[in-house]
Amino acid sequence: MENLGKKKAENEQVGLRLVEERTDPTDLSKIETQFVSFIFFRIDPQWRRLDPDTKSVLKSEFQAVYNSFRDELIALSYSLVGFDSKADLMIWRVGCSLDSFQEMTAKLYRTRLGSYLETADNYMAVTKGKMFITEGMEDRDHAKPGQFDYHFLYPCAKHKDWYEKPASERDALIEENFMVGKRFPNIRIHLTHAFGFSDQEYLISFETDEPGDFLALTEELRQTPASKFTLRGMPIYTCRQRTLMECLDALG
Structure with missing residues (x-):
């Protein structure tokens, strides 16, 4: 699968738009849902004590x-x-099979460098339903990550009062948030659904x-107004996109 982590063209338009719900069920059946994974690793300090030649081979x-x-997943x-x-390293993966996520993670852990890695956090989500997307660059059910240098991940959970509101009111509050985002055209926002995979409701990603x-x-x-229903204490991760070897070199 082609790596989509390329820079946006200088003249590219990146305004956000709210995509309306589809009414024809046959349209939905033509789109294959994508799974999204954010896995964070922390390096064992013992790694830094290895000699440079050994580290080079293991990397x-x-x-x-x-x-x-590469042929099964988008991985950044x-x-x-x-x-x-x-955490020291994050891998953002997008694909159509959860098995591919599991197989890749298991094989990475079976490497000798993998024995020095610990999972600091692991979030999974799915693209579905109403999504806020970047005009002209992707459809509503398919994530296209990696267009910008910095990535901020915000796992989002809501108070129970949120779910007591009518669905139409919740949608209006979410739309208001993303209309705020529209005033920042150099920020791409991804909204994926995590409920069922974890305690989170959404995984919101900001790229810029x-x-x-x-x-x-x-x-x-x-x-x-929607921020009043968000539970506090959720971590926000600041990540800088680099080649895998650059990320591994940064581990020390």
């Missing part, structure tokens, strides 16, 4: 396993070194080349 072995899944690597104490704009967006989102 190449790990990369070979990673690359072997991100470094958290210097940004977050909870300008972290300062993301901070400005989050400040505005804090003022929206």
Whole structure:
């Protein structure tokens, strides 16, 4: 599968639009739902004590396993070194089979470098239903990640009061949030559904080349009515997209 982690063209339009629900069930049957995985790894400090030649061999072995899944998954690597104490490496995967996620993770752990890795967090979600997408760049059921340098992941859970509201009111509140996002055209927002996989309701991803704009967006989102129903204490991960070897080199 072609790696989609390319820079956007300078003249590309990235305005957000809200896609309406489809009414024809035959349309939905033509679209294959995608699964999304965000897996975070933390490196054992013992790794840094290995000699450079040994680390080079082990990193190449790990990369070979990673690359072997290119035809099955979109896989993008991100470094958290210097940004977050909870994790050092994140792999963002998009595919049509959960088995591929499991097989890839198991094979990575079976490498010698994998013996120095611990899973810090692992989030899974699915693309479905109403999604907020980038105009002209993707459809409503298929994620196309990796267009920007920085990625901010926000697992989202709601208070029980949220579910007591009528569905139409919840949709209006969500739409209001994403209309705020529309004022930041250099930020791409992905909304995927995590309910059933974990305690989270949604996984919201923000991609941008300008972290300062993301901070400005989050400040505005804090003022929206929907934010009052969000549970506090959810982690936000700051990730920098790099080649896998660059991410591994950053581990020390």
